[in-house]
Amino acid sequence: MEEIYNNAEDDKSHYLRPSTDQTGSRSSERRLTVADFLCLGLLSVFLVIGLIGLGVHLASLTEERDQLKTSLTEMTEERNKLKTSLTEMTEERNKLKTSLTEMTEERNKLKTNLNELTEERDQLKTGLTEMTQEDNNLQSLCQTTCPDGWTKFCWSCYFLSTERGSWTKGREDCRTRGADLVVIHSAEEQTFFSTFINTRTWIGLNDRDNEGTWKWVDGTPLTVTNWAETQPDNGDGYIKVGEEDCVQLLDGHSSEWNDVSCAAPLPWICEKPAQP
Structure with missing residues (x-):
């Protein structure tokens, strides 16, 4: 029992009495802690700088995104306007094609009527020429004379x-x-x-x-x-x-x-x- 007690006391005194090795170790631990702190500080500074840079970049990306969204909206509206204009122009083109077809048909009818009228005019001119000739012949005959008593x-x-x-x-x-x-x-x-x-x-x-x-x-x-x-x-x-x-x-x-x-x-x- 006494031996055990003595051993215990020795162990206790061992813990209570610091040694030179332990002091150096603690000093080393303190030095490592400061270096770590400095590293952490630098890392924090870099992190803050990185976060600021990321924030700036994010803000820039957000602004660019908003601009792109605005451009997309404007381009969508412009596309819709162009589609509407294309539809209107297509309808107008179809109307013009229809009008052109109708005008072509009317022109052909007018050409046919003109040909018929021209032919009728030529016939009338021929008839007039013949009638004029006949009238001249008749006048020539009517200018003849008869014997006395006739x-x-x-x-x-x-x-x-x-x-x-x-x-x-x-x-x-x-x-x-x-x-x-x-x-x-x-x-x-x-x-x-x-x-x-x-x-x-x-x-x-x-x-x-x-x-x-x-x-x-x-x-x-x-x-x-x-x-x-x-x-x-x-x-x-x-x-x-x-x-x-x-x-x-x-x-x-x-x-x-x-x-x-x-x-x-x-x-x-x-x-x-x-x-x-």
């Missing part, structure tokens, strides 16, 4: 006999005068006779070759007629006087036509071309 109407001369005879005798007399019984081919000529003749008179119309087929002495068919009411009747009236194959002009303002027997004694009217 009446002139445009390009023909007419002679009204003062004697009477059959249709055949009247035609023979006309031929001796270089003419023939009158042939009526226009309403104007018919109207002329209504003022020129005031008695029943032979004209150059008959159906002696074929009953009902009337033709002029020059062989031409009828183009103008002026038959009196119920005529021609070939003598089927109240008094039957035989075949009625020759035609006379009735007296009066209308000078209507009537078929009568070719042997009836009537005056006649001759026709021949006027002479220049």
Whole structure:
């Protein structure tokens, strides 16, 4: 027990009595602590500087980000405006294309109408030229003269006999005068006779070759007629006087036509071309 106690005291005194080694060790520990402190201080300074730099850089990045966001927003708006403008321009282009198509169709129609009008104008000019030529010819004919005792109407001369005879005798007399019984081919000529003749008179119309087929002495068919009411009747009236194959002009303002027997004694009217 006592030994143990002594050992314990020795151990205690050992702890209570510092040794030279322990003092040097503590001094060394104190020196390490100051160096560490200085390192930590420098590290802290560097850390602060780094944090400040990072803060500045972060602020710069934040500002740049905000600028980029603003630029992105502006570019997005500009893009949307450009898309809207592109849509409007596309619609306007389509409208212009439609208008161009319509104008092209209208131009083609106008060109077609112009060609038709040009062709019609040329035809009218040709017709006018022909009519002018015909008018000149007619005026030239109308400037012709007739022998004494003959009446002139445009390009023909007419002679009204003062004697009477059959249709055949009247035609023979006309031929001796270089003419023939009158042939009526226009309403104007018919109207002329209504003022020129005031008695029943032979004209150059008959159906002696074929009953009902009337033709002029020059062989031409009828183009103008002026038959009196119920005529021609070939003598089927109240008094039957035989075949009625020759035609006379009735007296009066209308000078209507009537078929009568070719042997009836009537005056006649001759026709021949006027002479220049």
